[in-house]
Amino acid sequence: MVSTIFFHDKQQKAQAEASKLAFARSGRWGMRHIVTEIVPLQTFHIAEDYHQNYLEKNNLPSCHIAY
Numbered sequence: 001m002v003s004t005i006f007f008h009d010k011q012q013k014a015q016a017e018a019s020k021l022a023f024a025r026s027g028r029w030g031m032r033h034i035v036t037e038i039v040p041l042q043t044f045h046i047a048e049d050y051h052q053n054y055l056e057k058n059n060l061p062s063c064h065i066a067y
Helices: 010-026
Strands: 004-007 037-040
Touching: 004 010, 010 037
Parallel strands: 004 037
Antiparallel strands: none
C-alpha cells in the first residue's frame, strides 16, 4: 500500500517533503524508508455523498485498514 500527498504549489511540496523527511528520521514504527509519493494535484473529483464524512456517518473512531 502506498500513500500519496498531493500539492498545489512549491510551498506545499516543500512542506510535504520536509514532513516526510522528519517522519523518516524519527524512526517511528521502525520504518527505514517512507514510500509516500509526493505529486502535483492535477484533477480533483469530489467523492459521492455517501463517502463524505464516512467515519462520522458510520460512528467509527478512525480508519482501520489492515495491511
